[in-house]
Amino acid sequence: MAGGARRGGEIADAVSGGEIQAIASVASALGWLRIAASESGICRVSLQQDQAAWQGHSLVARALAADAAAQLREYFDGRRTHFELPLDLSAGSHFQQAVWRATQEVPFGAHVAYGHIAAAIGMPQAGRAVGQALKRNPLLILVPCHRVVRMRGGLGGFRVGEDAKLWLLRHEGAILL
Numbered sequence: 001m002a003g004g005a006r007r008g009g010e011i012a013d014a015v016s017g018g019e020i021q022a023i024a025s026v027a028s029a030l031g032w033l034r035i036a037a038s039e040s041g042i043c044r045v046s047l048q049q050d051q052a053a054w055q056g057h058s059l060v061a062r063a064l065a066a067d068a069a070a071q072l073r074e075y076f077d078g079r080r081t082h083f084e085l086p087l088d089l090s091a092g093s094h095f096q097q098a099v100w101r102a103t104q105e106v107p108f109g110a111h112v113a114y115g116h117i118a119a120a121i122g123m124p125q126a127g128r129a130v131g132q133a134l135k136r137n138p139l140l141i142l143v144p145c146h147r148v149v150r151m152r153g154g155l156g157g158f159r160v161g162e163d164a165k166l167w168l169l170r171h172e173g174a175i176l177l
Contacts, residue, residue, distance in 0.1 A: 018043050018088045021061030026069040028076045029171070030164050033140065035068045037061040041086030042068045045140045047160045072141065076171075081108035083142050091138060095121075099133035106147040109173045113151035127151075135159060147174065 018038030025048070026033050036044035039060045045068070067085060074080035089097050102120040106112050114127040114134075123129070134145040135157060146168040150156045158165035169175060 018090050020044070021058035022065040024062075024065035024069045026072045028072065029167065030160065033072055035065050035072070037064040037068065038088045038090075040090065041088035042139065042142060043088040043091065044138045045072070045142055046138075047140060047164070068142070075141065078171075081172075085142065087139060087142060089138070089143075092133075092136070095129070096133040096136060099130050100137060100139070100143045103134065103137070103143050103145055103148060106144055108144075111147045111149050111169060111174045114148055114156065115151055117148055131157065141168070144168075147172075 018040045020036045020043060021039055022037045024035045024037075026035065030047055032048045034044070034046050034048045035042060037058075039058055042064055064086065068083075071080055071083050071085060075083070089100050092100060098121045099117060102117045105120070106117075114130045115124065117130045117134075118124050118126040121130075130148070134148055137143050137145045137159070140160065146158060146165045148156065155162050155165050155169075
């Protein structure tokens with residue numbers, strides 16, 4: 001695969017942002033998820049108000065977007081706990097990419113504190129910066145920032161709202177509240 005992308009949920013190592021080559025949508029318990037793919041991997045998953053029309057000029061990116069849609073459907077149906085997709089996070093800074101990679105290591109059904117991710121990337125005092133990097137996570141659910149919570153209780157922030165974060169944690173069996 002181009003741009004350093006690999007299968008098995010690993011992230012592309014490219015530094016410059018990959019061009020979106022395909023878009024797909026999948027219905028979920030949270031609403032419509034829009035999936036964007038470059039030729040290097042999935043580069044964005046976001047919550048949308050409506051279904052997007054299937055688009056794409058690259059057969060590789062269209063296949064990646066379709067695979068992501070199928071895996072997300074399985075996740076919401078309770079049949080998938082791990083994603084096997086190449087991810088293109090080249091739009092993030094080196095720090096953001098490190099945070100997003102570490103966040104991928106948090107297993108289904110578990111949760112960790114922001115400080116845990118900071119320590120995992122070798123910057124134990126960077127808990128707040130980790131929170132800011134997760135706030136900019138372009139891959140909702142695939143990079144499971146919903147599994148990162150406050151150390152002293154509470155859910156912490158989530159780009160699409162605390163109700164969605166709570167729903168995802170309950171869906172995975174990591175009920176906090």
